[in-house]
Amino acid sequence: MTDEALVTNRNSDTPSTDRTDVFLAITVTALCANLWRFFMAYIECRNLTRTYTKASTTITPLDGLDLDIEEGSFVALMGPSGSGKTTLLNLIAGIDSPTSGSLMMGAVDVGKLSRSKLALWRSVNIGYIFQLYNLVPVLTAYENVELPLLLRNLSAKDRHKKVAAALELVGIDDRHDHFPRQLSGGQEQRVAIARAIVTDPKIIVADEPTGDLDRASAAEILSLLQQINVELGRTLIMVTHDPKTTKYAGRILHLDKGRLLELESSTASAPGIHP
Amino acid sequence: MRLLPFDYAVRNLGRSRTRLVLTIMASALVVLLVLTAAAFVRGMANSLVNKSAGNNVILMAAGSEESLERSQIPGSTAGIVAASLPGIKNRFGVTYVSPEIHAAIIVKDDKEGSRSWHAVVRGFLPEASLVHPRASVIQGRMPKPGKDEIMVGGLAAEMMGVPDSRVAIGQSLWFDNRRWNVVGRFTARGTVLDCEIWVPLTDLQVATKRETVSCLVVTLDDAEFADVDAFTKQRFDLGLTAISETDYYASIMKFYQPVHAMVWTTAFLIGLTGLFGGLNTMYAAFAARVRELGMLQSLGFPRRAIMISIIQESLLTSATGTLIGSMLGMLLLNGRAVKFSMGVFQLVVDYRVLLLGVAAGLIMGVLGAMPPAWRCLRLPIIEALKAS
Numbered sequence: 001m002t003d004e005a006l007v008t009n010r011n012s013d014t015p016s017t018d019r020t021d022v023f024l025a026i027t028v029t030a031l032c033a034n035l036w037r038f039f040m041a042y043i044e045c046r047n048l049t050r051t052y053t054k055a056s057t058t059i060t061p062l063d064g065l066d067l068d069i070e071e072g073s074f075v076a077l078m079g080p081s082g083s084g085k086t087t088l089l090n091l092i093a094g095i096d097s098p099t100s101g102s103l104m105m106g107a108v109d110v111g112k113l114s115r116s117k118l119a120l121w122r123s124v125n126i127g128y129i130f131q132l133y134n135l136v137p138v139l140t141a142y143e144n145v146e147l148p149l150l151l152r153n154l155s156a157k158d159r160h161k162k163v164a165a166a167l168e169l170v171g172i173d174d175r176h177d178h179f180p181r182q183l184s185g186g187q188e189q190r191v192a193i194a195r196a197i198v199t200d201p202k203i204i205v206a207d208e209p210t211g212d213l214d215r216a217s218a219a220e221i222l223s224l225l226q227q228i229n230v231e232l233g234r235t236l237i238m239v240t241h242d243p244k245t246t247k248y249a250g251r252i253l254h255l256d257k258g259r260l261l262e263l264e265s266s267t268a269s270a271p272g273i274h275p
Numbered sequence: 276m277r278l279l280p281f282d283y284a285v286r287n288l289g290r291s292r293t294r295l296v297l298t299i300m301a302s303a304l305v306v307l308l309v310l311t312a313a314a315f316v317r318g319m320a321n322s323l324v325n326k327s328a329g330n331n332v333i334l335m336a337a338g339s340e341e342s343l344e345r346s347q348i349p350g351s352t353a354g355i356v357a358a359s360l361p362g363i364k365n366r367f368g369v370t371y372v373s374p375e376i377h378a379a380i381i382v383k384d385d386k387e388g389s390r391s392w393h394a395v396v397r398g399f400l401p402e403a404s405l406v407h408p409r410a411s412v413i414q415g416r417m418p419k420p421g422k423d424e425i426m427v428g429g430l431a432a433e434m435m436g437v438p439d440s441r442v443a444i445g446q447s448l449w450f451d452n453r454r455w456n457v458v459g460r461f462t463a464r465g466t467v468l469d470c471e472i473w474v475p476l477t478d479l480q481v482a483t484k485r486e487t488v489s490c491l492v493v494t495l496d497d498a499e500f501a502d503v504d505a506f507t508k509q510r511f512d513l514g515l516t517a518i519s520e521t522d523y524y525a526s527i528m529k530f531y532q533p534v535h536a537m538v539w540t541t542a543f544l545i546g547l548t549g550l551f552g553g554l555n556t557m558y559a560a561f562a563a564r565v566r567e568l569g570m571l572q573s574l575g576f577p578r579r580a581i582m583i584s585i586i587q588e589s590l591l592t593s594a595t596g597t598l599i600g601s602m603l604g605m606l607l608l609n610g611r612a613v614k615f616s617m618g619v620f621q622l623v624v625d626y627r628v629l630l631l632g633v634a635a636g637l638i639m640g641v642l643g644a645m646p647p648a649w650r651c652l653r654l655p656i657i658e659a660l661k662a663s
């Protein structure tokens with residue numbers, strides 16, 4: 001049914017026809033959204049370049065990168081040190097800006113946002129998971145998770161609901177009143193993940209989230225990230241050095257000297273979520 | 276703009292207790308220093324200007340305007356002025372004209388002069404209590420002429436550098452090779468009179484071997500200063516010049532302006548040193564948190580919100596220091612006697628001085644936090660996140 005037809009039907013006088021029209025409209029909208037999700041990339045990098053100049057030296061960690069990432073995918077960025085994977089992650093996270101090229105996130109050209117608008121955009125769209133957790137040591141696990149919600153116009157009750165849900169999802173709700181120094185590395189990273197998901201962002205970026213953890217904790221964290229990707233349907237982009245961690249991702253991107261070398265799909269990715 | 280929780284600023288104070296204590300102490304010291312400078316200037320100003328009677332006029336020898344001690348006018352002038360100058364205050368037939376001698380003399384501990392001190396001595400008649408209403412006997416009685424008796428002001432002991440008990444009633448001092456017994460104590464709080472020794476006029480004339488007086492202090496009723504000034508010009512044969520008491524002490528105050536400037540400059544420089552010390556401490560504190568500040572920015576907190584939180588943190592520290600400094604100032608400074616060439620005055624820590632100290636402490640809290648905070652916040656987020 002076309003939009004014109006929908007408008008025509010909406011103007012009908014019969015109540016029963018109204019209900020049918022509403023039902024049809026919802027169905028069509030959902031169908032279109034799903035089609036868009038499957039056929040259109042949510043993140044579009046075109047000729048993306050980032051150069052840094054220090055003294056007289058100029059380095060180009062990203063050099064004319066073209067890349068599409070679909071909504072809901074779990075992407076692992078791999079490559080040697082200096083290949084540009086963290087630079088790409090930071091650009092997608094909106095904490096750095098491209099030197100040239102475009103970086104479209106949905107309908108927004110992130111590279112063209114001012115510093116303040118970018119900060120606002122980040123607070124709504126991005127959840128960042130750091131290698132070293134970066135929890136505030138003077139705040140409890142609960143308060144750390146609550147931090148990003150303070151940027152929203154939410155009541156204390158609503159914040160509490162969201163924080164409690166996030167802590168429960170990462171399985172650390174029993175440690176909500178513990179300070180970071182009272183938690184293990186794996187638990188700290190769980191709190192950091194809760195902080196990243198509590199605002200329900202569209203994209204979650206993780207910079208070597210298991211780099212500081214032992215093997216068992218790393219496996220738990222990766223399973224948790226995969227669970228978040230599958231159950232919440234959030235786009236997850238992860239930088240990693242460890243090839244073993246890539247089995248959790250649906251798509252693996254290899255970067256070298258600022259260029260995309262190859263693309264491959266993981267066999268372990270969640271079916272139906274990734275193209 | 277959404278701010279960071281106030282709790283965050285409060286709890287950050289506990290990150291390093293040693294640094295917190297040192298910063299609070301530094302703030303308290305700077306505030307105490309500012310209070311000292313302000314209390315000094317305020318105390319001196321109070322003693323020289325504010326408390327002098329507004330309608331008193333000093334008549335002294337023409338050409339001696341800069342120093343009452345050098346002025347000499349005949350004692351008989353008092354009668355002439357009282358009879359010839361209309362508009363002088365008069366009560367129950369007594370005209371408010373007080374002939375006085377102002378002298379700086381050396382008083383001794385005993386006849387041999389084993390110890391001696393500089394003292395400011397005023398020769399007076401009973402009319403002095405009329406023209407100086409702030410002076411009142413608080414212990415003993417007024418000295419009687421011809422009995423070698425004296426009355427000592429509340430801060431005279433400070434002026435001489437002796438314990439107060441040394442000038443208590445019953446004690447004696449030596450000058451002009453005679454023993455002078457202390458028979459009374461008076462106070463004239465907040466004025467230069469408080470540091471003086473008062474001697475009956477005729478006795479002091481004998482002791483200083485003079486027949487003249489230094490000045491006449493006149494309290495005006497319906498006469499204006501211009502009337503007195505005109506009188507001195509008409510009666511040039513008396514060789515008098517008139518100056519209002521307020522202007523006289525203001526001129527002395529002006530003389531001490533370089534001292535005030537020096538006091539303020541010293542306070543400012545030491546305060547600046549404190550500020551730079553504080554900047555250094557704050558920078559060390561914030562530099563250790565660069566990554567955390569970067570993380571807060573990555574969450575979406577704008578730099579201004581983080582800056583405000585940092586300033587809150589610094590203000591909490593400096594406010595605590597200010598409170599301690601102000602309390603110490605009240606306890607240690609207020610009322611403490613300070614000796615200077617004119618006499619002795621008391622440091623005054625009143626609400627104005629306290630406001631200045633509090634303002635200095637709080638300004639230091641804001642200014643001390645901004646440069647180091649900005650130095651940390653201006654880093655690009657990606658660099659801040661890499662900080663170790």
